[in-house]
Amino acid sequence: MAGSRSVVLAALFANGAIAVLKFVGWLITGSPSMLSETYHSVSDTGNQVFLLIGIRYSGREADRRHPFGYGKAQFFYAFLVAVLLFGIAGWESAKHGYQAIVDPHPVSTNTATLLGFEFPGVWVNYVVLIGAILFEAYALYKAYQEMSRQMETHGWTTLREAFRKTSDVTTLTALTEDTIAMAGAGIALFAVYLSRVTGNPLYDAVGSLLIGLMLMGFALALAWENKRLLMGESLPKEDERPLRELIRNSDGVVHVDQFSTVYFGPEKALLAADVSFDSAMDTESIDDRISAIEQAVMDRAPQVKRVYIEPEL
Structure with missing residues (x-):
């Protein structure tokens, strides 16, 4: 700024x-x-x-x-x-x-x-x-x-x-x-x-x-x-791809069902994803993994200021 x-x-x-x-x-x-x-x-x-x-x-x-x-x-x-x-x-x-x-x-x-x-x-x-x-x-x-x-x-x-x-x-x-x-x-x-x-x-x-x-x-x-x-453009494909892979390769993640990004300001992007976790994981473990994934995404891409991970059952 x-x-x-x-x-x-x-x-x-x-x-x-x-x-x-x-x-x-x-x-x-x-x-x-x-x-x-x-x-x-x-x-x-x-x-x-x-x-x-x-x-x-x-x-x-x-x-x-x-x-x-x-x-x-x-x-x-x-x-x-x-x-x-x-x-x-x-x-x-x-x-x-x-x-x-x-x-x-x-x-x-x-x-x-x-x-x-x-x-x-x-x-x-x-x-x-x-x-x-x-x-x-x-x-x-x-x-x-x-x-x-x-x-x-x-x-x-x-x-x-x-x-x-x-x-x-x-x-x-x-x-x-x-x-x-x-x-x-x-x-x-x-x-x-x-x-x-x-x-x-x-x-x-x-x-x-x-x-x-x-x-x-x-x-x-x-x-x-x-x-x-x-109109709400997403991050470029080459920037989205490593973030999607980061989520997909995280411990406990089985599949990334939905994945989307959008800019809500200069150098400020939001990432939202629906993620399927291992069915053997309990709610507390899933919450911990979501918090870790969100932090990892923001560390990897500083322009991503907000991350929302929705667990799929």
């Missing part, structure tokens, strides 16, 4: 600062790509606030109405972030880019003055976008550190595998946002440069459209990953 919070705070700091700088750049130059990037950073800043709310809310203690706690709040808020990323940043950027392609405006030749020195306004865009890439690189590094820690803990070998299996949607969302933020700033920088050099505004407009389409695509991917956890 602490790792996820630090990742989100780093992204919040970076995106908040970048949003202001990009907006200033757009005011000076009127660049469509800069406006798209402003939408993007404003959306990302708001998204980090939602993720922090999710982290805080999910930390509440379990109560009568939520006996397994509030861990799924992070899944909900991360899903909300995906919707906002699609609807605000992605759609608005793509729409603005399309409008700029249909009705292109001349490349801005505005100048800016700082400390008595006059210089082309487009330089503001260059400085802002390069600064954005550096800020996002810092936020991405923090998110990658946390994801790498999880990959090492679970034995995942690739980011693709981690993306598919992780239940820490907050870190996943931050990592994805920071990646596309760097890519978006790079596209905007290249598009602004091409329009400035060639005098053709089409490059800037196309850059804006590409940024919007990229944001919408990643938003859909994030929404899909969050949907699986909101």
